[in-house]
Amino acid sequence: MRLAYLFPGQGSQYSGMATDFSKYGSWGHYAKVANEVLGLDLVEIMDGDEEILKLTENAQPAIYLASYVAFVELKKYLKEPDFVAGHSLGEYTALAAAGVYDFETGIYLVRKRGEYISQAMKPGEGSMAAVIGVPIEQIDELVKKYEGLYIANYNSEEQTVVSGKAESVKSFVKDLTENGKRAIELKVSGPFHTPYLESAREKMAIEVEHIKFRQPRYPIVMNSIAQEITDPEQIKHYILEQISGPVYWKQSVDRMITLGVSEFIEAGPKNVLTTMLKKAKLNAKHFTSLIGIKDGTEGVPSGR
Template sequence: MKLAYIFPGQGSQYSGMASDFSKYESWDNYAKVANDVLGFDLIEIMDGDEEVLKLTENAQPAIYLASYVAFTELKKCFREPDFVAGHSLGEYTALAVAGVYDFETGIYLVRKRGEYISQAMKPGEGSMAAVVGVAIEEIEELVRKYDGLYIANYNSEEQTVVSGKSESIKSFVKHLTENGKRAIELKVSGPFHTPFLESAREKMAAEVEHIKFRQPKYPIVMNSVAREITDPEQIKHYVLEQISGPVYWKQSIDRMIALGVDEFVEVGPKNVLTSMLKKAKLNAKHFSTLIETKNLTEGVTGGR
């Protein structure tokens, strides 16, 4: 059977990330490269104030760096994946580890992506909400009744995320909670994965226009279409599409299962994707448990 590495998106950041990931051998090298490319101290931000770190333009390169280091360490002790995929921002990490572009290009792109997303709509004008335990058909019908509201993430059978104008999000959440449903407004800086971010998509298109994307080492199941893509020009097109369009994550997981994947490993900080897959009764692990298992095994062997 087959293995997929999956990479998390925004929301996986936390203050203290740099200290936690600095225990890995490859950390110093990639942290230095990241700071050199960005021209500021990302590491200080990763260990600093939570409010500063969660800004989109900071959170995205922070998660990318940590996830790339996690992949570098994991491949030393675990087999290579048959497929890769990333949730939203995580797709950029998946492209880097598959060799579509190098680490430096990726850290530059995710910083720019964060900046352009932040510029697309004034803070406070857009928001997102997670809906739990409501059928997707019901959510799709309800969303159409609100101005400037869209489905942003098809995360799982249980969880869907809607995105759009703040006032519509608040009304939407109020309606669901008053009717005994679970809906929670998220602490985010904008309406991700909606047409409101079209200006960000256009600016990112200008950024990637002159970057040569290479054939990936591993097929990438992409957010925008929930199927594996290997053609570099198609990859470039679809990674831009997901900025202002929905993330078909559940459909991407379903596609990988259909392709024979029976094991998923989340490669990055926190375990958001792992938890989601475990709730769906799928075989999912966090990269850290695999590294810890290897270290324990080596410790036992060395002690004999």
């Protein structure tokens, strides 16, 4: 039986995270390091106003910190994973978990990633929407009818996320709803995983250029290609590609199954990935069900 650890993306944050995760033994150390690296009180943000927490530059390091602590705690109870993967932002946590870079480097990178994404397009000019129960082939044809609209996340058989210009997303949701289909605009401030974020990708390329990526302890199944990667330079390339390109999450899960993975464990706040996998009748657990604290909040990953 092969095991994969999965790490969630943006949309999994919630006010009160710091209090919940402070119950874990490793929390104090990593929270202190995160505050020192970032030069701000991330812990206070994680327990504070929801509107401030959900800002991309805050949400991303908050989720990274919580998810990394979850990983450290999991390793006290379970065997090492055979594979790791992360949904969008979660890929950065997966890289830290696999030892490609250290915790400090990762928290710095995700804060920068959040800042650059926020700068790429003015808040409100871009948006995203989750489409439920519509075959991907139909969505592929539908998005072509709207200016500046793209498929951003291939999340599951049931769920696809589109992203792009806010007016196009709103029209898309309205048209699908009027035709009896399910589409929900997400509470996000930008067109994530589209060419509109090319400037963020270019800025992040400069950030990672001089960082030495190490050989991972576990193969990483990466969003951009849904294939396992162990070469550090290839990892560096594909971690940048997913900023302005789509997330092939369903395909990544399918790849892990092909590689013999029969158990998935989500390490991070909320249980978004676990819920998706369970709906697909896969053996998935949230880390809290294995080591203690309960957090049964469901949701839709925004795919950032």
